[in-house]
Amino acid sequence: MDNQSVHFTLNGKEISVSVEPFEMLADTLRDRLNLTGTKKGCGQGECGACTVIMDGAAVNSCMVPSAKAEGSCVVTIEGLGENGKIHPIQQAFVDAGAVQCGFCTPGMILSTKALLDEKPNPTKEEIRTALAGNICRCTGYVKIEEAVELAAAAIRLNNESKAAEGRHGG
Ligand code: FES
Ligand code: FES
Structure with missing residues (x-):
C-alpha cells in the first residue's frame, strides 16, 4: 500500500x-x-x-x-510552554523533585495536563487514576502526585489572578 x-x-x-x-x-x-x-x-x-x-x-x-x-x-x-517559558506543570515537576531519569516525564506531564484541563482540583484518587497508565521506574509515585497537586494549585492561582485582572480592567 x-x-x-x-x-x-x-x-x-x-x-x-x-x-x-x-x-x-x-x-x-x-x-x-x-x-x-x-x-x-x-x-x-x-x-x-x-x-x-x-x-x-x-x-x-x-x-x-x-x-x-x-x-x-x-x-x-x-x-506546552508559552512565550519561552516552561508550562506550570513542567515547573511543578521540577519543584517537587518528581524527575529523575526523565524518561517517563513527558508522558506524565501530558496525562496531568489532560486531567487538570478537565478537573482543576483533583482528589488524590483522581490523580492516581489519571496516571495509572504512566509507569515510572525511578521516583516512586509520591513526588509525582505532589507535583500534580502543586501544578493544580499553581494553575488555579494563575487563573484567579487573570480573572481578577479582567475584573479590574487590567
Ligand atoms: S511506548 Fe507507548 S505505552 Fe509504552
Ligand atoms: S523519572 Fe525515570 S522513569 Fe520516571
Whole structure:
C-alpha cells in the first residue's frame, strides 16, 4: 500500500505528513516530525511514555495509527510552554523533585495536563487514576502526585489572578 498524507493540528499548527499504512503516531512524531520529546518505551500501550493529548484526551501514541490523527488536534510535550517559558506543570515537576531519569516525564506531564484541563482540583484518587497508565521506574509515585497537586494549585492561582485582572480592567 502507498503512503498516505495525514492532516492535523499539531501543537497549534496545521500540518500535513506522509505516513506508511500501519505507521503509529509515536513513530510519526519522533521520526518524521522530529518531536523526540514523545518517548517510546514498551511500544505496546503499557508504559505511557509515549502519551500525547489528542482532542483533549491523553492517549498512548504508540497505539494510535497515524492515519487516525486525520483532522484531530494533537499536543505533545513540545507544545506546552508559552512565550519561552516552561508550562506550570513542567515547573511543578521540577519543584517537587518528581524527575529523575526523565524518561517517563513527558508522558506524565501530558496525562496531568489532560486531567487538570478537565478537573482543576483533583482528589488524590483522581490523580492516581489519571496516571495509572504512566509507569515510572525511578521516583516512586509520591513526588509525582505532589507535583500534580502543586501544578493544580499553581494553575488555579494563575487563573484567579487573570480573572481578577479582567475584573479590574487590567
Ligand atoms: S511506548 Fe507507548 S505505552 Fe509504552
Ligand atoms: S523519572 Fe525515570 S522513569 Fe520516571
